[in-house]
Structures are given as structure tokens and as C-alpha cells.
Amino acid sequence: MSSQPTRTRPTAISSSPSNGKGATLPAEQSLITDLFVAARAIHFGACLLILCFCIFQLWIVKPRGVAAPAIIENRWRRFARPMIGWSLVFALISGAAWLLLASLNMSDWEPGESFPWLAVKIVWQATQFGLLWKIRVGLWAIVCVCAAPVIIGRGNLNARAKWIFLPSSALLGSLAWAGHGTEGSPYGLHVIADVVHLLVCAAWPAGLLPLLVVLLTARTLSVQERQSYVSSLVARFSTMCLAAVALLILSGVVNSLYLLGPWSNFLYTSYGRCLLIKIALTGGAIALGAINLLILRRRLTQSEGSQSLLRINVALELTLAILIVLIVGWLGLMEPGTP
Amino acid sequence: MKRFLMTITGVLLLIFALPVFASAHANLDHAEPKVGATVSQSPKEVKIWFSQSVEPAFSTIEVFDSGGKQIDKKDSHVDKADKELLIVSVPALDPGTYKVVWHVVSTDTHKTHGDFKFTVKR
Numbered sequence: 001m002s003s004q005p006t007r008t009r010p011t012a013i014s015s016s017p018s019n020g021k022g023a024t025l026p027a028e029q030s031l032i033t034d035l036f037v038a039a040r041a042i043h044f045g046a047c048l049l050i051l052c053f054c055i056f057q058l059w060i061v062k063p064r065g066v067a068a069p070a071i072i073e074n075r076w077r078r079f080a081r082p083m084i085g086w087s088l089v090f091a092l093i094s095g096a097a098w099l100l101l102a103s104l105n106m107s108d109w110e111p112g113e114s115f116p117w118l119a120v121k122i123v124w125q126a127t128q129f130g131l132l133w134k135i136r137v138g139l140w141a142i143v144c145v146c147a148a149p150v151i152i153g154r155g156n157l158n159a160r161a162k163w164i165f166l167p168s169s170a171l172l173g174s175l176a177w178a179g180h181g182t183e184g185s186p187y188g189l190h191v192i193a194d195v196v197h198l199l200v201c202a203a204w205p206a207g208l209l210p211l212l213v214v215l216l217t218a219r220t221l222s223v224q225e226r227q228s229y230v231s232s233l234v235a236r237f238s239t240m241c242l243a244a245v246a247l248l249i250l251s252g253v254v255n256s257l258y259l260l261g262p263w264s265n266f267l268y269t270s271y272g273r274c275l276l277i278k279i280a281l282t283g284g285a286i287a288l289g290a291i292n293l294l295i296l297r298r299r300l301t302q303s304e305g306s307q308s309l310l311r312i313n314v315a316l317e318l319t320l321a322i323l324i325v326l327i328v329g330w331l332g333l334m335e336p337g338t339p
Numbered sequence: 340m341k342r343f344l345m346t347i348t349g350v351l352l353l354i355f356a357l358p359v360f361a362s363a364h365a366n367l368d369h370a371e372p373k374v375g376a377t378v379s380q381s382p383k384e385v386k387i388w389f390s391q392s393v394e395p396a397f398s399t400i401e402v403f404d405s406g407g408k409q410i411d412k413k414d415s416h417v418d419k420a421d422k423e424l425l426i427v428s429v430p431a432l433d434p435g436t437y438k439v440v441w442h443v444v445s446t447d448t449h450k451t452h453g454d455f456k457f458t459v460k461r
Contacts, residue, residue, distance in 0.1 A: 102448040122396045178447065
């Protein structure tokens with residue numbers, strides 16, 4: 001007799017010993033778990049990027065009253081337009097995959113069985129997760145409508161970014177209700193912290209991707225123009241990052257207080273260890289950002305070598321950011337507090 | 340700055356205007372009959388309170404007698420007033436030990452399951 005509840009292992013698909021369905025196929029089950037992690041990570045990434053491009057367009061690459069070289073504006077537009085379009089496509093596909101994989105998980109599906117379409121229908125029609133996904137499909141459609149002129153190359157990117165900003169923030173922020181963010185009260189401090197954590201991630205570290213693209217494009221500018229523009233670009237980005245990192249740390253601490261329990265769980269639970277890796281990677285990215293802000297930024301107007309170092313640093317930061325998003329995909333499948 | 344603050348307020352209002360979703364991992368909080376308890380009368384229902392809300396469509400309680408035969412009325416349902424309470428009806432139980440097996444999916448789609456026994460005294 002087990003007087004305590006048996007918790008599922010921290011994977012997408014849990015094997016239930018009492019369901020009488022026989023042995024599972026570990027390799028295939030592991031593949032499904034990997035797919036679930038990938039679907040979640042891609043969905044987070046795609047939703048982050050849509051908002052990130054709006055933030056970058058509105059406040060970093062060419063904010064109101066700031067002149068940007070024509071070549072930067074043209075290339076940025078040529079990059080941002082398809083990226084917003086593809087991010088929307090990937091958000092839809094990965095969101096659908098998330099729904100299907102969650103349905104497999106809920107319905108005790110095991111490799112070898114026929115696909116449980118009925119379970120998918122029930123999840124869609126009769127669960128809170130299904131309701132959340134319906135609302136998110138609506139938000140996705142609103143973002144598509146707002147972004148359509150930009151994607152087909154007709155609208156003014158700056159004007160459209162203002163329209164896309166609000167629904168894309170809601171699309172990203174609503175992911176707080178799809179994970180651990182609402183443990184306890186759905187409107188409590190924890191969910192607020194989770195929403196803030198998600199939204200701030202669109203500024204940093206997601207903003208590193210457009211920053212790198214603009215920095216690479218700036219190589220084609222004349223030395224004087226490059227030094228002047230890159231210096232002001234990095235100043236704007238760094239100011240935003242300082243606020244973003246402060247909010248990320250604050251909201252991250254709140255999330256940890258709610259989810260982790262005792263601090264020793266950082267070492268004694270798989271969720272804690274995974275979170276520790278995420279924090280270490282974030283710390284590494286912050287350290288690289290600090291080098292950019294405190295050392296390289298000041299030398300940008302003096303040395304060409306600093307610009308190359310800046311690009312390398314941003315690329316490294318971005319690599320760490322991608323690893324962080326992958327870990328986020330995994331963390332949502334784990335149960336906090338489970339050894 | 341004013342426009343920025345208005346935008347941020349708009350974003351937060353839009354997000355928090357979404358319907359209420361209470362989501363988490365659901366684990367057994369307490370049960371009636373109590374876990375491992377010996378009761379003098381047959382209960383009419385087995386009730387389990389979970390730590391969080393559960394999805395009715397994917398949550399069940401099954402009750403088995405000592406011979407492994409399922410004896411509940413197969414009417415597992417979530418209480419209308421309390422989304423953390425799962426209930427199944429049972430017929431009048433003869434004295435003996437019964438095993439309660441539960442499988443639930445919490446509203447954030449995570450599964451948990453477990454079992455416990457209770458005894459009806461002779």
C-alpha cells in the first residue's frame with residue numbers, strides 16, 4: 001500500500017504500472033519526451049522572437065528621433081519582415097505539436113497504440129489547457145492580422161510594430177498559464193512574476209539575435225558612421241538590458257521561492273539541478289553582457305578591434321540564450337520538488 | 340514615458356483579463372475514508388481531495404476488493420463546487436480491505452497517480 005501519492009517521473013509521458021497496458025518502449029517514449037521539449041522550446045522561442053522584433057524596432061534599432069544609416073534600415077527591414085512571418089509559422093506548428101503531445105500524455109498513450117484523436121478532441125474541448133490554447137490561437141490570429149502588411153512587404157515596419165506589440169505580448173505572457181506559473185493562485189504574485197519573466201526575456205536575451213544581425217550589417221558602414229551608430233545602438237541596448245536583467249533576477253527569485261521549496265532542493269531535486277544549470281548559463285550571459293557594457297562599449301569609438309570582440313561576445317551570449325530556452329522547454333515538463 | 344507606461348499597463352491588463360486558470364501538479368491531500376483507515380460502516384462514496392484542481396475528463400478513482408475486482412459504480416466525477424475534490428460512489432461494502440487507485444491530470448496537463456487502502460470493520 002502506498003499511503004502517499006505516487007508522482008510521475010519528470011518526463012512528458014509517464015509510465016503507469018497499474019494501467020495494464022504492458023511494457024513501454026523506452027526508446028520511443030524518450031523520443032516523444034524529446035519532441036515535447038523541442039516543441040515547447042520552439043514555441044517559447046518563436047513567441048519571444050515576435051515580441052523581440054517589435055521591441056527592437058520600436059526602441060533599439062531606430063527609435064523615434066534617432067537617425068539610422070539607410071543601409072542599416074534597409075537590411076534590418078529585409079531581415080525583420082520574414083523573421084516575424086516565420087516566427088508566426090513556427091509558433092503555430094509548435095503550438096499544435098504541444099497540444100498533440102500534451103494529449104498523448106494525458107491519455108496514457110503508449111508507443112505502438114493508434115493515435116488518440118479522441119483524447120485530442122477532449123483536451124481541446126473539455127480542459128483548461130484546451131481553453132487556454134483556444135484563446136492563444138485567437139491571439140496568434142490577431143498578431144497575424146496586425147503583422148500581415150509587414151510580412152508581405154507593404155506596411156511600415158515601425159507603425160506595424162506598435163500594433164503587433166500588444167497582442168504578441170499577450171501571446172507570450174499567456175504561456176505563464178501553461179506551466180508552473182499558476183501553482184497556487186492563478187492571479188497571485190507567482191503568475192505575475194512568471195508573466196514578467198516571459199515578457200522581459202523578449203528584450204533580453206532574445207534581443208541579442210537582432211542586435212547581432214545589426215552589428216554584422218554595420219560592418220558595411222564607413223568607419224566613422226559605424227563607430228557613431230554602433231556606439232549609440234549598444235548604449236540603448238545596454239540600458240534596456242540593465243532593466244531587463246534586474247527584472248529577470250527579481251521575477252526568477254520569486255518563481256524559485258514558489259516552486260523550489262527549500263534552497264537545498266537546488267541540489268537534491270532534478271528540477272532544482274536543471275534550474276541551477278539555467279541560472280549558471282544566465283549568469284554566464286550576464287557576465288558577457290557586463291563585459292560589453294563596462295569595457296567594450298567605451299572602446300567602440302576608439303578601436304575597430306572592440307567591434308569585432310563585441311560581435312563575438314554577442315554571438316556567445318546568444319548561444320547561451322538558445323541553451324537557456326531549451327532548458328525552459330525541459331523545466332516545464334518536470335515536477336518541482338520531486339527527487 | 341507616459342505612452343510607454345500606458346502600453347505596459349495595456350499589456351498586463353490584456354494578459355490578466357484572460358479567464359482564471361488554476362494550474363499545477365495535483366497530489367493527494369487527504370481522502371475520505373482516510374488513507375489506511377479502518378471504518379465501522381461502509382462509506383457511500385470515496386472522496387479524494389487533491390492539492391490542486393484536476394481535469395474531470397482525465398481523472399478517475401477506482402475501488403477494488405481484496406480479490407482485485409472493481410467494485411465502484413464507475414461514476415468518478417469532480418465536485419462542482421470544489422475542483423480539487425474527486426468522488427466515486429461505491430455500493431454497500433462488506434467487511435474487508437479495499438484498494439483505492441487514482442489517476443489524475445492537473446490543469447497544467449501533468450499526470451499523477453497513486454493508491455491507498457482502507458478497511459471496513461466486521
